[in-house]
Amino acid sequence: xNIKAHTDLxxxxxxxxxxxxxxxATAARHYAxxxxxxxxVWRDALEGRDIRQTGNMLREEGLSIVSLCxxxxxxxxxxxxxxxxxxxxxxxxxxxxxxxxxxxxxxxGADPGxxxxxxxxxxxxxxxxxxxxxxxxxxxxxxxPLHPMYADTRxxxxxxxxxxxxxxxxxxxLVGVAVDVxxxxxxxxxxxxxxxxxxxxxxxxxxxxxWKSPTTDMLLDRGLMGEGCIPIRKIRSWVExxxxxxxxxxxxxxxxxxxxxxxxxxxxIVTAYREHA
Amino acid sequence: xNIKAHTDLxxxxxxxxxxxxxxxATAARHYAxxxxxxxxVWRDALEGRDIRQTGNMLREEGLSIVSLCxxxxxxxxxxxxxxxxxxxxxxxxxxxxxxxxxxxxxxxGADPGxxxxxxxxxxxxxxxxxxxxxxxxxxxxxxxPLHPMYADTRxxxxxxxxxxxxxxxxxxxLVGVAVDVxxxxxxxxxxxxxxxxxxxxxxxxxxxxxWKSPTTDMLLDRGLMGEGCIPIRKIRSWVExxxxxxxxxxxxxxxxxxxxxxxxxxxxIVTAYREHA
Numbered sequence: 001x002n003i004k005a006h007t008d009l010x011x012x013x014x015x016x017x018x019x020x021x022x023x024x025a026t027a028a029r030h031y032a033x034x035x036x037x038x039x040x041v042w043r044d045a046l047e048g049r050d051i052r053q054t055g056n057m058l059r060e061e062g063l064s065i066v067s068l069c070x071x072x073x074x075x076x077x078x079x080x081x082x083x084x085x086x087x088x089x090x091x092x093x094x095x096x097x098x099x100x101x102x103x104x105x106x107x108x109g110a111d112p113g114x115x116x117x118x119x120x121x122x123x124x125x126x127x128x129x130x131x132x133x134x135x136x137x138x139x140x141x142x143x144x145p146l147h148p149m150y151a152d153t154r155x156x157x158x159x160x161x162x163x164x165x166x167x168x169x170x171x172x173x174l175v176g177v178a179v180d181v182x183x184x185x186x187x188x189x190x191x192x193x194x195x196x197x198x199x200x201x202x203x204x205x206x207x208x209x210x211w212k213s214p215t216t217d218m219l220l221d222r223g224l225m226g227e228g229c230i231p232i233r234k235i236r237s238w239v240e241x242x243x244x245x246x247x248x249x250x251x252x253x254x255x256x257x258x259x260x261x262x263x264x265x266x267x268x269i270v271t272a273y274r275e276h277a
Numbered sequence: 278x279n280i281k282a283h284t285d286l287x288x289x290x291x292x293x294x295x296x297x298x299x300x301x302a303t304a305a306r307h308y309a310x311x312x313x314x315x316x317x318v319w320r321d322a323l324e325g326r327d328i329r330q331t332g333n334m335l336r337e338e339g340l341s342i343v344s345l346c347x348x349x350x351x352x353x354x355x356x357x358x359x360x361x362x363x364x365x366x367x368x369x370x371x372x373x374x375x376x377x378x379x380x381x382x383x384x385x386g387a388d389p390g391x392x393x394x395x396x397x398x399x400x401x402x403x404x405x406x407x408x409x410x411x412x413x414x415x416x417x418x419x420x421x422p423l424h425p426m427y428a429d430t431r432x433x434x435x436x437x438x439x440x441x442x443x444x445x446x447x448x449x450x451l452v453g454v455a456v457d458v459x460x461x462x463x464x465x466x467x468x469x470x471x472x473x474x475x476x477x478x479x480x481x482x483x484x485x486x487x488w489k490s491p492t493t494d495m496l497l498d499r500g501l502m503g504e505g506c507i508p509i510r511k512i513r514s515w516v517e518x519x520x521x522x523x524x525x526x527x528x529x530x531x532x533x534x535x536x537x538x539x540x541x542x543x544x545x546i547v548t549a550y551r552e553h554a
Contacts, residue, residue, distance in 0.1 A: 112490040112506035149426040151463035152490040186428035213429040229389035
């Protein structure tokens with residue numbers, strides 16, 4: 001495998017949710033002090049804050065704002081709920097503009113009360129409904145396929161092939177995909193589907209963490225890079241072979257790590273990034 | 278969807294693990310009394326018993342022995358462990374013969390200490406290594422693709438496409454696949470891959486239960502048919518469109534249901550089978 005370890009942190013981004021106990025100002029200060037160059041902002045971190053000022057604060061810390069997490073959750077059996085979801089995605093686009101985030105990651109959603117096919121159609125319709133707003137705002141949208149264990153409620157888009165199909169069907173330079181190793185590492189078609197992203201120039205984001213054996217919680221037990229069985233560096237080689245030169249975004253939801261001292265955890269992230277990502 | 282509810286229990290099979298608190302004699306007595314016609318025997322239910330006599334007991338209760346669960350677990354980084362796994366699969370074939378089971382379900386295995394590609398190759402090599410034994414014994418082998426959330430340790434075969442590929446590559450009338458709705462319901466290629474099983478006459482088993490929202494345990498929180506979001510009857514229509522006329526096997530691992538009175542649980546299974554399967 002012709003890929004080298006990261007020699008610096010110029011392409012390291014951390015998601016605010018990774019260090020959830022910190023408010024965004026504390027997170028930004030610590031990320032910057034550690035030499036981290038990118039931040040992806042989860043919307044909960046913006047609650048009660050002036051978003052424009054928060055964006056300025058992040059840039060003053062020397063951080064690139066990589067993306068806003070998250071839009072999506074389009075499907076619902078009830079039409080009124082779908083309308084609310086579309087409204088919320090328009091709000092997310094406004095927030096991205098205020099923050100200065102060039103990209104929104106879409107966790108597309110699913111409703112266990114209807115078929116996956118219906119949920120997928122509603123996802124496509126939902127993205128189509130906000131495309132003009134995204135275009136006017138100059139904000140890109142990344143469809144993030146989620147692990148099949150989330151197909152009931154979090155996303156009816158569960159493989160990169162599905163995300164690629166949908167991005168291609170929507171025919172907009174603003175719509176692409178996010179590749180998260182946690183969701184996709186098991187897929188035998190992963191290498192070819194990542195290459196397909198490259199052909200379409202729509203690989204917009206690359207998220208990393210690890211899959212622990214055993215995994216004790218379906219949502220909140222993600223591992224640090226190197227703690228699990230995901231071939232992160234191999235997958236990165238496929239991503240970079242498409243020409244991708246964006247950030248490697250560390251997105252870890254972990255009850256275990258959230259209970260630790262977050263400064264010590266951030267040091268572990270930096271070490272794991274250098275050694276395993 | 279042109280498929281009807283089950284009007285009788287002639288094609289209902291229950292896995293011994295579904296009523297785990299019962300020993301196999303108790304299970305058989307209750308299944309038969311409920312009008313259930315098939316039983317799939319998990320190997321733990323045979324521990325300490327004379328297997329031939331157990332097979333006779335089951336037939337005397339009027340039960341068809343549908344399959345023996347489970348063989349497989351072929352991959353291991355260490356060669357000595359792979360050898361042990363092959364020996365254990367040979368033992369399973371002997372047990373199937375003694376019991377009078379025509380089929381062994383393979384949970385293929387995975388080793389998080391090596392790549393998925395290596396695990397897949399070892400699965401193929403492992404099945405190939407026992408094929409002569411299976412052939413001499415007249416015992417069929419069903420590759421069961423497992424949900425991607427089990428790709429680290431339980432199976433590196435996670436889609437029906439992969440199972441079909443492997444079954445076709447092994448080119449034996451003894452090797453086919455098992456379709457379990459719990460593992461495969463999310464897959465957008467499921468209908469076409471079930472049809473492909475039919476073209477090759479290698480759909481050997483059909484397992485049912487449901488995916489609960491939320492699911493609270495990655496292994497032991499399966500639902501009764503109708504309790505979750507799996508379109509069981511739609512998937513059954515695809516299975517039957519291949520010409521499949523075998524049993525509908527109820528395989529539920531559930532801490533919750535194992536804590537209940539098993540007679541009451543069996544009644545719920547029968548009701549759920551009529552109403553939702």
